[in-house]
Amino acid sequence: DKKRARLNVINHLLSLINYKDLSPEPVELPPRQDDDEKYVRSPLEDQNFIPEIY
Numbered sequence: 001d002k003k004r005a006r007l008n009v010i011n012h013l014l015s016l017i018n019y020k021d022l023s024p025e026p027v028e029l030p031p032r033q034d035d036d037e038k039y040v041r042s043p044l045e046d047q048n049f050i051p052e053i054y
Helices: 002-015
Strands: none
Touching: none
16 A cells, blocks of 8 residues: 555665764753742743644
8 A cells, every 4th residue: 555655665765874873962951940930931922832733
């Protein structure tokens, strides 16, 4: 069927590319500050949301 044919083509094309793992080194974060009370979230009207189709 078409779905398996497409997946086979994608798999074949990806197998032609040499893959090298490029995972970044772990990042060390400083300890969190206790400024949680100062944070104020912006109103929902000012925010953009992406609709969930699937």
